[in-house]
Every structure is written in structure tokens, then in C-alpha cells.
Amino acid sequence: MQTEAPRISDEDALRFKDLFDRMVQNVGVAILGKQEPIRLALTCLLSGGHLLLEDYPGTGKTSLAKAIAQIVEGRSGRIQFTPDLLPADVTGVYVYDQEKRSFEFLPGPIFNEIVLADEINRASPKTQSALLQVMEEAKVTVDGETHELQSPFMVIATQNPVEHAGTYPLPEAQLDRFAVRMSIGYPPDAEEARMLAEQTTQPPLDQLQPVAGHAELREAIEAARRVHVEESVSRYVVALLRHTRDNTRLALGASPRSGIALLRLAKARAITEGRGFVLPEDVQALAPPVLAHRLILAPESRATGVTAAGVVSEALTATPAPV
Known part of the structure; x- marks a missing residue:
């Protein structure tokens, strides 16, 4: 019989709430007037799920993904999805090392804690399918060899819902891998005016510093499961x-x-x-x-x-x- 994991204590819950509030506050410095979308995106992170940002161009999809990556201490990577992108460009590839006389695996950008898949629907279905295993199992299989990814691991993908030329709609199996699909929307007038002033002088996104350590975030994800x-x-x-x-x-x-x-x-x-x-x-x-x-x-x-x-x-x- 499987033993039930101990429940999280009230003290730990309040401690992780404080961590979450600090994360929301810091992302809010770069994404103005969007507290609820920020909270939803970061809740998705703590759940161990993946996020699909679907909104019009220029509403801050990529900025939100970058802000989340910057406040989390660890490795982050960005994949610009294009029609000529190959699965190996995402997962990695084996190359022959002439000195060692053996094949060596070169990991792709998917081997990061936070991965931004920008304009995911611009890649071919073959390349999109390279994410199916990694998003479900946090593993990548290349040439019959399986490589595990470390926790935390999150894919934040973006796509434009109104532009269809040169795009490949995500199949149902791929959509089902995303825990949350959300939009950001346009900011309130006052916040948009402030954003215009900030972005044309000193973009706040460039000033964000990590507020969540790798181990601390992993502990929060494990605590949420309890x-x-x-x-x-x-x-x-x-x-x-x-x-x-x-x-x-x-x-x-x-x-x-x-x-x-x-x-x-x-x-x-x-x-x-x-x-x-x-x-x-x-x-x-x-x-x-x-x-x-x-x-x-x-x-x-x-x-x-x-x-x-x-x-x-x-x-x-x-x-x-x-x-």
C-alpha cells in the first residue's frame, strides 16, 4: 500500500505564499496592470505545468515569459519557432568527437529550467511533436537514448490567434500538454502610459533580478503536491x-x-x-x-x-x- 505524503503545514504554506507574492511583485514591475494574468502564470509554474500564451501581437506575451525566466534563478532558453526548425534544433543531437572517437550528445535549448517557445505554431507538426514527450515526462529520447531533465521544468509557449499565414495549428494532443492557456490583454490606460514612458527610457525587464532560488522553487512545487x-x-x-x-x-x-x-x-x-x-x-x-x-x-x-x-x-x- 502506498504511503500518503505528509500534508503541508500552515507555516510552510505561509512561507511559500510569501515567496509567491515576491515573485508576483517582481514580474509586475515589468508587466504593468496585469496582476491576475501574472498570478495565473506563476501558479502554473508552481503546479509543475506548462503555459500557452495566446494573444495579439505586442500585448506582452514574450515579455511575460522573459520576466518569469529572469526572476527564477537557473537556466532559461528561448526557441524561435520557424517553418525550417528541425526537431534536433529543439532536443539536441549526437555529434562525432574525432579525438574521443565516439559520439557525444549536445543538448538542445529544451534542456533548461524555463523554456520560451516563441510563436510555437510557426513550426511544422514534426517539430512541434518533439515537445510531446518532454512536456509530459520531462525526458528527451534521441537516437534511442533517453535523457532526463531536472526539476523545475516549464515550457512557456506563445502564439498569435489571428495570424494564420505560414502557421500550423497545434493538434489536440499538443494542446492537451499545456496545463493553462491564457491571454494577457491590453493594459489599463494609466498603466499603458506609464509603460510607454518606461520602455522608451530604461526597460524594467532588463533590471529584473532572481527572487526564487532553484532549490526553493523546487521545494515549493513539491509542497504544492502535498x-x-x-x-x-x-x-x-x-x-x-x-x-x-x-x-x-x-x-x-x-x-x-x-x-x-x-x-x-x-x-x-x-x-x-x-x-x-x-x-x-x-x-x-x-x-x-x-x-x-x-x-x-x-x-x-x-x-x-x-x-x-x-x-x-x-x-x-x-x-x-x-x-
């Missing part, structure tokens, strides 16, 4: 998933992987608020960005203006929450 979840909350998540699967306006409902991601995000959200247990409110707050991108609308639903986010909202309304 957050307590009542059985009623687990059943609530299952009921939400079941509602999407039974919805006739969907061709495909939420997968079991999406339920795992939702519960992991809910645990991480609890710890960011100094709690060692999950509330139904955690699940409700995270269900739209976790579930919507995994749902496939039926063809007739698209014609009537139904959206995946709307279906998730209906599921939250129709499914009784535990008390």
Missing part, C-alpha cells in the same frame, strides 16, 4: 469533466489529463493563498483556463456561436459545488 484535497472536491472535478463529455455541443470533452492538471493547479493556488487545503473556489477559478482549450466544439456549435469557455461556464453553473 496540499490536501477532500474527496468531495475530487468528485467535484470529476463531475465537471463528465459534464463536458456529456455535452452534445462538444465533439470532444475534457480528458482525464485535464482533471489532473486542474487539481494540480488548484493545489498550487491554495498554497499561493497560504492554505494547506483546496477549496471548491480554487477549482472554479481555474477551470476556464485549464479546460477550455482542451474541448473540441461540434461543427454545428461553431455556426451558432458557442464557445468552449462558455461550455465550461455552463458546467460550473450546472454542477453543484461541495460545501
